[in-house]
Amino acid sequence: MSLPSFLHSNFISLVIASISVAAAEEVPVTGLAPEITDLNSEDVSFQLEKDLPYLKKPFLNPSPGDRNDDIPVGTLGADGGNKNAVLAFAEEIAAGDHGEVDSLLLCKDGKLIFESYYRRGRVNYPHYQMSITKSYTAMAVGRAIQLGHLTMEDLEKPVVDFLKEIDRNQLVEGADQITLAEAMNMHSGIRISKLKAAGLMKTPEMLRDQGQVQTYLTHSQPIPPSPRDYKYQGSDPSMTMQVVEVTTPGTSWKFLEKELLGKMGIRNFAWQEDISGLPKSAAGSSMRSRDMLKWGLLVMNDGQWKGEQIVPAEFVELATSRIHTNPQGTSYGFFWWRHDAPVEDQTFDCISGRGAGGQFILMFPEIDLIAIVTAHNKGMGKMLKTLPERVVPGFLK
Numbered sequence: 001m002s003l004p005s006f007l008h009s010n011f012i013s014l015v016i017a018s019i020s021v022a023a024a025e026e027v028p029v030t031g032l033a034p035e036i037t038d039l040n041s042e043d044v045s046f047q048l049e050k051d052l053p054y055l056k057k058p059f060l061n062p063s064p065g066d067r068n069d070d071i072p073v074g075t076l077g078a079d080g081g082n083k084n085a086v087l088a089f090a091e092e093i094a095a096g097d098h099g100e101v102d103s104l105l106l107c108k109d110g111k112l113i114f115e116s117y118y119r120r121g122r123v124n125y126p127h128y129q130m131s132i133t134k135s136y137t138a139m140a141v142g143r144a145i146q147l148g149h150l151t152m153e154d155l156e157k158p159v160v161d162f163l164k165e166i167d168r169n170q171l172v173e174g175a176d177q178i179t180l181a182e183a184m185n186m187h188s189g190i191r192i193s194k195l196k197a198a199g200l201m202k203t204p205e206m207l208r209d210q211g212q213v214q215t216y217l218t219h220s221q222p223i224p225p226s227p228r229d230y231k232y233q234g235s236d237p238s239m240t241m242q243v244v245e246v247t248t249p250g251t252s253w254k255f256l257e258k259e260l261l262g263k264m265g266i267r268n269f270a271w272q273e274d275i276s277g278l279p280k281s282a283a284g285s286s287m288r289s290r291d292m293l294k295w296g297l298l299v300m301n302d303g304q305w306k307g308e309q310i311v312p313a314e315f316v317e318l319a320t321s322r323i324h325t326n327p328q329g330t331s332y333g334f335f336w337w338r339h340d341a342p343v344e345d346q347t348f349d350c351i352s353g354r355g356a357g358g359q360f361i362l363m364f365p366e367i368d369l370i371a372i373v374t375a376h377n378k379g380m381g382k383m384l385k386t387l388p389e390r391v392v393p394g395f396l397k
Contacts, residue, residue, distance in 0.1 A: 033059050033115055033123035044270040044286055046128040049376075052120040058094035060087065064115040067123075070265050070306060071290060071297075074111035080369075081108060082394030089390045090116050099358060099381040102127060103289040105372040108395065110301075112293065120376060126269045126286035127374040132355035134237045134335035136260075136295065137281040138184055138319050140244050140252070141334070142303065142311035143260045149247045152314060155181040160217070162243045165210040174223030180243055182226065183236040184334035185323050189228035190235045191221040204275055212276040213242050230324050230332070237281035237335065238274065245278050252278050263310050264298065266291045283355070289372050292353075296361045296370040299336075299351060320351045341388035348392055358383055367395050 034055060062076035062083055077083035086106065093101045093116070102121035106114040117123065129136075144150045160166045160176050168176060178188045192200075200207070200215055207215055216235045217223075245252040248259075253271075256279060261269065269291065272284035279285075287295075298304075299320060303311035322331035322338050331338040337354055340347040341364070353361040358375025360383060371391060373383050 033061065033064075033117050034121075035124045036122045044126050046286075049120060049125070049128055049286075052122070052125070054119045055117065055121070058090070059115075059117045059121075060090050060094075061115045062087065062113070064112045067290070069290060071107075071293060072111045074108070074113045076106070076113045079108055079111055079113050080395055081106065081113060081391075085394040086114055086391060090114075094118055098383060098386060099375055099377045101358065101373060101375045101381075101383065103372065103374045105289050105293055106391065107293055107296070107370040107372075109368045110297065112290070115289075117289075121289070121374060123290065124268060124288065126288050126291075127359065128357075129285045129287055129292075129359050130283040130355035130357055132292075132353040132359045132361065133281060133283050133285040135353035135361070136285060136287075137237050137240055137244075138335040139295070139298065139311055140256055140260055141180070141184070141240060142315040142319065143263075144244060144248050144255070145315055146303070146310055146312050147248075147259065149249075150243075152312070155179065155184075155318075159183055159213070159239050159243060162246055163210050163213060164246070166214055166217070170214065170218045172217060172220050172222050174225065175217035175220065177225070178217075178223060178239075180240065181334070182228070183239045184319075185332060186230050186232050186236050187226070187228050187324070188231075188233075188236045188239065189220075189223040190216050190233070191231070192216065192219055192235075201275075207275045208277055210242060210246075210276075212274070213239050230326070234282035238276065238278075240335075241274070241278050241281040242276070260310070263308070264291075264294045264305050266294060289374055292359075292361055292372045292374070293370060295353065296363050296372065299361075300363055300365065300368070300370060341385075341392070343388050343392045348388065350388065352384070354380070354384070356380060360384060360387075362387060364388070364392060367392070369395050 064073045066073050102119050104116045156179050158176055159178050159180055182188055196219055248255040268288055270286040272280045274280045299316055302313040303309055303316040319334035320336045321333045323333050325331040337352045339350055341350040348364050348366055351363040358377045358381035360373040362371040371387055375381055
């Protein structure tokens with residue numbers, strides 16, 4: 001089968017076995033989790049994921065197996081956590097009490113101690129990721145800094161200073177002042193009406209390469225001086241990926257594959273192509289649940305992976321910091337979220353990557369706990385609130 005246009009062919013290396021995805025049921029893996037067999041790159045997409053058959057029964061493992069993927073494993077209870085409480089919560093998830101959840105993984109003190117799959121969840125199938133793709137994009141900037149293609153000082157440099165193909169004569173007032181840091185914190189100030197945006201999409205040839213950013217900065221309302229209002233939108237991560245494209249060797253595709261994902265041993269994944277021809281940055285990646293955990297471990301270990309500093313600790317701290325805080329008390333750094341999660345009569349610092357449908361990397365640094373959730377809810381679901389309430393108490397001494 002030919003590769004769909006929205007997948008980058010160099011990005012996929014998936015398990016080949018004996019039966020088709022359409023007919024797949026849960027496949028027993030000795031001591032491990034259910035898999036999809038005969039899995040090809042063409043089978044990984046947002047649309048095809050909807051056709052995955054539900055598991056006949058959930059897979060709950062309080063002692064995950066070692067898959068030789070550089071994720072240390074342990075045992076729920078012996079290595080932390082209240083086993084009975086976690087399993088009771090997992091059974092509720094299986095019953096559908098907490099939305100259309102597909103997987104839940106728990107990692108304590110750097111060890112994966114609980115792994116579970118439900119509905120469309122499979123250990124080897126990359127789950128489509130919405131806005132959490134922004135979080136991965138931020139780490140690409142950090143990797144570029146670690147390798148010397150960018151500097152921490154460059155974060156305060158205007159985006160257009162990196163993009164030599166931009167025609168500054170066409171820019172709206174103030175567009176040449178938007179810094180990379182402001183783009184990654186959703187403070188670009190770009191404002192384009194939905195009607196105008198719909199019209200611009202009718203000329204996709206104008207949006208290729210740096211034409212995408214040119215269009216944003218030409219057709220926006222004038223950009224006010226800093227500090228600007230926060231607005232969660234796709235233009236800001238798109239500008240960020242353009243900076244990765246022009247500052248790193250080769251292409252942004254190859255840079256992501258080799259220097260970031262490859263460093264963490266993430267090889268079974270997909271990434272959609274933006275209209276610019278670059279990797280989508282606002283949404284569009286697909287990651288396995290265990291590989292989502294690797295992103296959490298990278299953050300919790302201050303940018304280190306297997307002892308190697310692949311993203312500067314200074315950048316990770318800034319990216320996950322409370323640069324902007326909304327009236328509800330939820331904060332935003334560089335495409336990563338942070339908030340205080342209520343747990344009984346306490347609150348716990350929670351760093352998170354979040355995606356619509358219910359994709360979460362939830363990190364609780366105070367107790368060295370990471371929770372991974374994938375789901376296919378119509379909205380975000382309630383796990384952002386429910387999981388800390390139900391899981392964190394079992395990890396308190």
